[in-house]
Amino acid sequence: MKLDGVIFLVYLLVLLGIGLWFSRNASKSSEHYLLGNRSIGPAVTAMTMQSSSMSGYMFMGGPALAFQQGWYALWYALGDAGGAIINLSVLGKRMRRMSEALSALSPIEYLEKRYESPAVRVIGSVISIIFILAYVFAQFIASGKALTALTGWPYEAALLVGVGVIITYTVAGGYLAVVYTDFIQGIIMVLGVTGIAIMAFSHISLGEVNAQLASIDPTYLSIWGKDLAYYGQWGVVIGAILIYSVGYMGLPHIVVRHMSMKSTKTVKGAIMWAATWNQLFIFIPYLLGLAGIVLLPNLADPEMIIPELAYQFFPGIFAAILLSAIMAAIMSTSDSLLMQAGTILSRDIYQRFIDKRATERRMVWISRICVFAGGVIGCIVAIYQPPSVFTLVIFSFGVLGNSFLVPYVASVYSTKANNMGAIFAMIGGATTNILWTTLELENPTGLHPFLAGLIISFIGMWIGNYFGRTPSPQIQEAVQNAKTRKKLSNPLEKKISQDMASESKVISDFVRKKMYINEGDV
Amino acid sequence: MFELPSVTFWTFIPWPFLWLGLATVMYLKFKREDENEEDMDEI
Numbered sequence: 001m002k003l004d005g006v007i008f009l010v011y012l013l014v015l016l017g018i019g020l021w022f023s024r025n026a027s028k029s030s031e032h033y034l035l036g037n038r039s040i041g042p043a044v045t046a047m048t049m050q051s052s053s054m055s056g057y058m059f060m061g062g063p064a065l066a067f068q069q070g071w072y073a074l075w076y077a078l079g080d081a082g083g084a085i086i087n088l089s090v091l092g093k094r095m096r097r098m099s100e101a102l103s104a105l106s107p108i109e110y111l112e113k114r115y116e117s118p119a120v121r122v123i124g125s126v127i128s129i130i131f132i133l134a135y136v137f138a139q140f141i142a143s144g145k146a147l148t149a150l151t152g153w154p155y156e157a158a159l160l161v162g163v164g165v166i167i168t169y170t171v172a173g174g175y176l177a178v179v180y181t182d183f184i185q186g187i188i189m190v191l192g193v194t195g196i197a198i199m200a201f202s203h204i205s206l207g208e209v210n211a212q213l214a215s216i217d218p219t220y221l222s223i224w225g226k227d228l229a230y231y232g233q234w235g236v237v238i239g240a241i242l243i244y245s246v247g248y249m250g251l252p253h254i255v256v257r258h259m260s261m262k263s264t265k266t267v268k269g270a271i272m273w274a275a276t277w278n279q280l281f282i283f284i285p286y287l288l289g290l291a292g293i294v295l296l297p298n299l300a301d302p303e304m305i306i307p308e309l310a311y312q313f314f315p316g317i318f319a320a321i322l323l324s325a326i327m328a329a330i331m332s333t334s335d336s337l338l339m340q341a342g343t344i345l346s347r348d349i350y351q352r353f354i355d356k357r358a359t360e361r362r363m364v365w366i367s368r369i370c371v372f373a374g375g376v377i378g379c380i381v382a383i384y385q386p387p388s389v390f391t392l393v394i395f396s397f398g399v400l401g402n403s404f405l406v407p408y409v410a411s412v413y414s415t416k417a418n419n420m421g422a423i424f425a426m427i428g429g430a431t432t433n434i435l436w437t438t439l440e441l442e443n444p445t446g447l448h449p450f451l452a453g454l455i456i457s458f459i460g461m462w463i464g465n466y467f468g469r470t471p472s473p474q475i476q477e478a479v480q481n482a483k484t485r486k487k488l489s490n491p492l493e494k495k496i497s498q499d500m501a502s503e504s505k506v507i508s509d510f511v512r513k514k515m516y517i518n519e520g521d522v
Numbered sequence: 523m524f525e526l527p528s529v530t531f532w533t534f535i536p537w538p539f540l541w542l543g544l545a546t547v548m549y550l551k552f553k554r555e556d557e558n559e560e561d562m563d564e565i
Binding site for chain 1: 524525527530533537538540541542544545546548552553556
């Protein structure tokens with residue numbers, strides 16, 4: 001076996017080892033299996049959030065977009081580089097507090113408890129299961145394609161190896177295995193990408209790349225895309241920025257990272273870790289895509305730019321690191337999606353609607369079976385129906401983001417956001433994105449599907465709030481308390497204020513008299 | 523710079539620094555909040 005094969009095999013064995021290491025801990029309770037007992041620190045929270053967010057798209061779809069559109073593709077990177085900072089700053093602390101106050105173990109259960117409506121949970125479960133599984137299928141297909149291209153194995157065999165490892169460690173070790181393997185995968189991803197970038201740009205500098213791009217076609221250097229295809233279309237550009245800067249706040253498998261943090265104090269450290277990781281990682285694949293236009297002008301499949309660059313210009317150990325980095329990106333997203341699909345099936349469907357009295361031990365096993373079933377279904381679909389991988393990723397991402405972003409943000413910021421608002425926002429956002437994408441309305445309207453879905457989802461929440469039930473006093477109090485940790489409950493604070501009111505008045509009167517201030521002068 | 527048109531350069535290149543700046547501001551904000559909460563705990 002060649003060196004790259006040995007390195008990759010060791011990498012897979014390490015992942016399996018982590019899964020088995022955490023399997024005993026995961027078996028203790030549902031909270032341990034599904035949420036790691038809310039014990040995740042800042043570095044691991046940041047890395048699992050980011051490595052789950054960055055799928056195989058970053059090594060294949062992103063560079064391909066830059067290869068086709070030039071510097072315009074950087075609009076997507078620009079938003080993506082700040083996504084985690086916005087996500088952690090907006091939702092982090094508040095969602096950590098709210099989810100614990102509501103005893104929610106899954107992001108969909110959280111929505112039901114916050115909006116006090118089983119319908120919210122049913123609709124949320126249906127949307128998330130469909131599009132999370134579609135997202136999983138895309139990742140599985142990418143895993144099979146990447147392994148096939150990089151090892152020469154048949155697609156089915158490569159798929160079974162890649163997916164088999166993911167399913168095994170996720171089923172065995174649950175959420176803890178997922179986040180700790182994500183941590184390692186995040187490190188491998190950033191090392192792989194920076195290593196390849198150093199090699200590539202020592203071969204040809206970025207300035208030289210741009211000079212050659214200008215001689216091939218000057219519009220490659222434009223912010224409006226090749227042949228100025230998006231000239232003046234700010235609706236498309238803003239959508240491109242927003243989808244990866246705020247869109248993560250609507251993805252259940254990312255939002256759950258707020259719920260599993262050790263405490264609200266985890267947020268500040270996680271922001272710095274994620275911000276640094278993002279700036280090191282996110283821009284490079286797009287820049288490599290630009291280099292590919294110059295270095296690999298006859299490339300047939302733009303999605304294979306990075307593997308081709310690695311194998312043509314820097315074979316050997318860098319190719320092995322690259323193989324591991326690509327698989328790390330795919331696997332870290334797949335395991336999180338699979339874990340979330342299993343969580344929704346077990347917690348939000350089985351325990352909520354089939355067996356409410358299931359014991360903790362039973363629930364851990366049901367969760368494992370659901371994760372396994374999701375993986376097997378994903379594997380079968382990936383073998384028999386391989387659609388265009390990255391179209392499916394962007395579509396699923398967009399629909400999930402449009403469905404849940406507004407309900408999650410409103411859940412911690414508005415005491416008035418209610419059940420109908422959440423339902424209108426979810427259905428309106430999802431439907432708009434689906435219609436905008438399938439009817440190809442982006443070009444005639446000049447509006448990105450994500451931006452269109454976001455606007456409709458926001459309007460849906462606003463209108464729905466006029467028709468729904470006013471949230472109960474307990475929920476309103478929980479929203480207030482999510483803003484900052486309070487030592488006393490609202491009713492108790494109110495009572496203290498009332499009791500103190502007469503004493504305050506006496507003290508004020510005394511001060512006034514002492515200072516010879518007449519009532520009329522004030 | 524980098525043989526880019528000035529519009530492209532100033533549109534894309536500053537963003538990594540802006541994001542790191544925002545992250546630092548948020549870090550300091552949350553650090554102060556955490557310290558205030560710790561003070562409340564001591565009281």
